[in-house]
Amino acid sequence: MRGIISxxxxxxxxxxxxxxxxxxxxxxGGKGTRSVASYDEDTTTxxxxxxxxxxxxxxxxxxxDALWFSTASPAYLDKNNASTxxxxxxxxxxxxxxxxxxxxxxxxxxxxxxxxxxxxxVLLVTSDQRGGLPTSGDESxxxxxxxxxxxxxDSKGPVIAEYLGGASTTEEFIERWRTPGSTRSRAWExxxxxxxxxxxxxQAWNAALKSAELAPEKVSKVIVTGMHARAARSIxxxxxxxxxxxxxDRSTTVGNTGxxxxxxxxxxxxxxxxxxxVIALVVLADGADVMLFRTTDAITAYAPARTxxxxxxxxSDLPYGKFLGxxxxxxLEPPRRPEPDRISASVSGRTEEWKYAFVGSxxxxxxxxxxxxxxxxxxxxxxxxxxxxxxxxxxxxxxxLTIDRIAYSPSPPVAFAVVDWDGGGRxxxxxxDVDAATLKMGDRVEMTFRKLFTSDEIHNYFWKxxxxxx
Amino acid sequence: xxxxxxxxxxxxxxxxxxxxGEHWNKGTDDLLIDASEATFASAGIKKEDVDAYWLGTAMxxxxxxxxxxxxxxxxxxVTHVENFCATASEALRNAAYSVASGxxxxxxxxxxxxxxxxxxxxxxxxxxxxxxxxxxxxTAAAMFAMCSPGYGKKYGLDDDQMRExxxxxxxxxxxNGARNPRAQFRKEISMETIVNAPLMxxxxxxxxxxxxxxxxxxxxxxxxxxxxxxxxxxIYIKALSLVAGNCSGNADPEYxxxxxxxxxxxxxxxxxxxxxxxxxxxxxMAEVHDCFTTAELLIYEDLQFAERGTAWKEVLxxxxxxxxxxxxxxxxxLKSFGHPVGASGLRMVFEAWLQLRGxxxxxxxxxxxxxxxxxxxxxxxxxxxxxxxxxxxxxxxG
Numbered sequence: 001m002r003g004i005i006s007x008x009x010x011x012x013x014x015x016x017x018x019x020x021x022x023x024x025x026x027x028x029g030g031k032g033t034r035s036v037a038s039y040d041e042d043t044t045t046x047x048x049x050x051x052x053x054x055x056x057x058x059x060x061x062x063x064x065d066a067l068w069f070s071t072a073s074p075a076y077l078d079k080n081n082a083s084t085x086x087x088x089x090x091x092x093x094x095x096x097x098x099x100x101x102x103x104x105x106x107x108x109x110x111x112x113x114x115x116x117x118x119x120x121x122v123l124l125v126t127s128d129q130r131g132g133l134p135t136s137g138d139e140s141x142x143x144x145x146x147x148x149x150x151x152x153x154d155s156k157g158p159v160i161a162e163y164l165g166g167a168s169t170t171e172e173f174i175e176r177w178r179t180p181g182s183t184r185s186r187a188w189e190x191x192x193x194x195x196x197x198x199x200x201x202x203q204a205w206n207a208a209l210k211s212a213e214l215a216p217e218k219v220s221k222v223i224v225t226g227m228h229a230r231a232a233r234s235i236x237x238x239x240x241x242x243x244x245x246x247x248x249d250r251s252t253t254v255g256n257t258g259x260x261x262x263x264x265x266x267x268x269x270x271x272x273x274x275x276x277x278v279i280a281l282v283v284l285a286d287g288a289d290v291m292l293f294r295t296t297d298a299i300t301a302y303a304p305a306r307t308x309x310x311x312x313x314x315x316s317d318l319p320y321g322k323f324l325g326x327x328x329x330x331x332l333e334p335p336r337r338p339e340p341d342r343i344s345a346s347v348s349g350r351t352e353e354w355k356y357a358f359v360g361s362x363x364x365x366x367x368x369x370x371x372x373x374x375x376x377x378x379x380x381x382x383x384x385x386x387x388x389x390x391x392x393x394x395x396x397x398x399x400x401l402t403i404d405r406i407a408y409s410p411s412p413p414v415a416f417a418v419v420d421w422d423g424g425g426r427x428x429x430x431x432x433d434v435d436a437a438t439l440k441m442g443d444r445v446e447m448t449f450r451k452l453f454t455s456d457e458i459h460n461y462f463w464k465x466x467x468x469x470x
Numbered sequence: 471x472x473x474x475x476x477x478x479x480x481x482x483x484x485x486x487x488x489x490x491g492e493h494w495n496k497g498t499d500d501l502l503i504d505a506s507e508a509t510f511a512s513a514g515i516k517k518e519d520v521d522a523y524w525l526g527t528a529m530x531x532x533x534x535x536x537x538x539x540x541x542x543x544x545x546x547x548v549t550h551v552e553n554f555c556a557t558a559s560e561a562l563r564n565a566a567y568s569v570a571s572g573x574x575x576x577x578x579x580x581x582x583x584x585x586x587x588x589x590x591x592x593x594x595x596x597x598x599x600x601x602x603x604x605x606x607x608x609t610a611a612a613m614f615a616m617c618s619p620g621y622g623k624k625y626g627l628d629d630d631q632m633r634e635x636x637x638x639x640x641x642x643x644x645x646n647g648a649r650n651p652r653a654q655f656r657k658e659i660s661m662e663t664i665v666n667a668p669l670m671x672x673x674x675x676x677x678x679x680x681x682x683x684x685x686x687x688x689x690x691x692x693x694x695x696x697x698x699x700x701x702x703x704x705i706y707i708k709a710l711s712l713v714a715g716n717c718s719g720n721a722d723p724e725y726x727x728x729x730x731x732x733x734x735x736x737x738x739x740x741x742x743x744x745x746x747x748x749x750x751x752x753x754x755m756a757e758v759h760d761c762f763t764t765a766e767l768l769i770y771e772d773l774q775f776a777e778r779g780t781a782w783k784e785v786l787x788x789x790x791x792x793x794x795x796x797x798x799x800x801x802x803x804l805k806s807f808g809h810p811v812g813a814s815g816l817r818m819v820f821e822a823w824l825q826l827r828g829x830x831x832x833x834x835x836x837x838x839x840x841x842x843x844x845x846x847x848x849x850x851x852x853x854x855x856x857x858x859x860x861x862x863x864x865x866x867x868g
Contacts, residue, residue: 336590336591337590337592337594338588338590338594340603340607341598341600341601343600343601343602343603344600344601344602346600347600347601347602348602348603350602351602351604354602354604355602355603355604369721370721371721372604378716378718378721378722399723400616400619400620400727401616402608402612402613402615402616402671402672403612403669403671403672404608404609404611404612404615404671404672405669405670405671406591406592406609406611406612406670406671407607407608407609407612407671408607409607414607414608414612416606416608416612418616418720418727420723424723425721425723426720426721426722426723426725427720427721428606428608428720430606430607430608441619441623452603452607453603460603461603462603462604
């Protein structure tokens with residue numbers, strides 16, 4: 001049996017109230033909210049967060065043989081973004097990491113390939129950051145987020161959703177497009193796409209059901225997603241499934257996260273699914289892809305590390321002006337401090353475990369934690385007698401904190417905390433996803449992988465702390 | 471093994487100090503020339519008479535040639551030293567040791583910094599070592615801001631009380647600086663203005679932070695037995711102590727930001743070298759590194775001017791004011807002078823030079839000059855990871 005072993009959906013902490021858009025510009029916006037990646041997040045960091053959740057939700061001891069990363073908004077071209085995710089997850093060197101990049105369809109394509117075209121355990125990570133010009137439909141309807149799925153055989157670990165079969169259809173038509181370097185997508189008038197997608201979904205839907213020998217009414221949950229919201233809506237109503245089978249596409253809270261949305265919604269659905277249920281995933285992206293799953297008994301014991309629903313609950317609104325600043329749609333006055341220099345590739349290479357995976361060292365004699373890792377112990381002065389101390393999943397308590405109004409930051413002010421780790425050790429770290437006014441000593445924090453700044457087109461990734469939520 | 475010091479083996483026989491401030495019309499070379507000319511004149515010597523030079527600058531030049539070129543020193547040894555904000559003190563320390571060792575008869579220590587050419591407010595640093603980008607980006611203000619809640623929590627002071635104590639320190643230093651023609655800021659500042667100033671980091675406002683200034687200061691050092699050949703009022707070096715921290719404070723859960731262990735260590739070492747057992751009663755004055763008001767508060771306790779947990783009361787009682795039991799920063803401190811990194815340590819010694827020779831103007835004369843001993847303290851770095859320097863100088867041998 002092949003299928004999904006675990007899943008993780010990541011929704012950033014911030015929300016934009018769509019009504020704020022029309023209040024500012026007199027047009028645009030809508031109802032509900034959309035998710036907003038923090039100024040220090042990109043598709044790579046969000047992918048890391050989703051992947052960490054998927055791995056933490058998997059049974060102990062299951063390690064992926066390969067990492068596939070897919071996004072339509074890559075942090076780098078040429079350079080493999082999957083390698084950064086691989087480093088943050090501290091996967092072994094012999095675990096392959098590949099980018100499946102570019103088109104919105106690449107995420108679902110990678111998923112179907114992992115299910116049908118691979119025999120090893122694949123950690124599939126999809127991530128996207130979507131937007132558009134102020135007042136555009138894309139600006140309000142889209143969202144930012146990531147979805148990760150651990151795909152493999154039940155010989156490696158209990159599969160919570162068995163893959164039953166799938167089908168794809170493809171046709172060339174110009175419905176939505178964007179050239180490299182552009183931050184806005186363009187789309188043809190709506191009716192054209194709706195007409196084109198209808199028959200493509202029909203054909204894939206029927207073929208998939210046939211391959212799985214299922215009647216549509218046997219499908220208890222159907223996830224329909226695509227950037228063409230109108231087509232997705234009308235098609236969802238015509239699949240022959242029960243009306244209540246249609247999954248919430250999270251469009252009123254999260255927005256459409258593009259190439260990440262299929263995996264994000266699948267993770268979301270699996271988090272509340274009962275065993276023995278058929279789940280259909282229908283994705284519209286320059287063609288149609290349908291995949292069918294049946295939840296197994298293993299899902300009753302499945303304990304997601306952090307649900308999508310809880311992340312939707314625990315969100316915080318972002319003022320629209322700040323949103324525009326973070327997206328580069330409004331140029332805000334930078335702090336009057338020198339911009340940071342680009343980081344050194346060779347230094348970062350030497351310190352990969354620390355920088356990307358947040359691994360310190362622990363003195364074998366005294367047990368003292370050293371962050372960053374050290375060769376000479378601060379206590380007892382032993383030399384080269386340290387064991388790696390992975391701290392990315394550690395939690396701690398804020399011993400002291402300070403708001404720095406003059407330090408350089410892409411979004412000042414900087415909140416900094418001295419964190420005492422559970423189990424001993426201390427480190428002063430930058431905080432993120434916080435409202436400075438509500439912070440206090442004694443608050444609990446955990447670590448998150450972020451982008452500190454970009455200089456000379458090199459992204460500087462490292463870890464920050466955020467409050468433990470959910 | 472042991473730290474023995476060089477008590478009474480060398481003396482300062484001349485000092486010079488430029489005004490500190492925004493020297494838009496003077497470069498590093500100009501400041502060095504101005505300070506060295508004043509220093510040579512003070513000692514009654516010429517540059518040829520100096521056998522060896524120690525130049526302190528953290529960000530305004532590299533190598534000894536940064537001094538040899540502007541002063542046109544011919545075939546002289548010039549050593550460039552850097553030790554964060556204790557750079558000038560480090561120049562003094564090494565120059566003093568060179569004379570004490572017998573290697574040279576006359577040495578000069580000079581410190582300089584030209585920081586106002588960066589185009590940014592505050593200190594921006596100079597070292598551009600390639601990194602992996604994981605280093606802390608917090609400003610010094612934010613790091614020292616953590617001492618306020620740390621101290622308040624430990625000794626039961628609420629935010630308003632801490633605010634008042636810190637403001638009193640700022641007020642005192644500005645009061646003294648208003649009486650010093652070399653200071654950058656020569657104005658008394660009211661408590662109300664200090665308390666209501668815009669916040670920079672944490673609870674620290676503008677007046678809790680030292681300013682940024684250009685400046686230079688120098689000293690001529692000779693063997694103690696030769697001192698009276700140069701001046702009838704030499705200042706003898708009683709102690710020089712330096713500690714470079716191992717940066718463990720911010721990794722130690724026991725560290726509570728109410729003390730600077732490096733400073734306490736330099737204090738103990740310096741008092742032992744000088745034979746001081748009760749600094750509060752034996753010292754006539756102290757110049758300490760008031761980069762932030764929180765730093766000065768903790769320094770009082772680390773240097774044993776006040777018992778642990780009581781410095782805040784002493785501040786409110788006026789203990790460290792000009793007329794108090796132990797005047798601290800009678801020249802106005804970094805608060806009034808700004809902080810040209812490579813010069814501040816020698817600026818502090820310059821105030822000790824003036825006060826112990828009875829040359830400070832009457833409006834800022836200290837209450838107990840007759841004690842004859844002065845301490846200077848200079849730090850570089852942050853709570854938990856700093857370089858600390860303490861010197862003790864005196865106007866009599868023995």
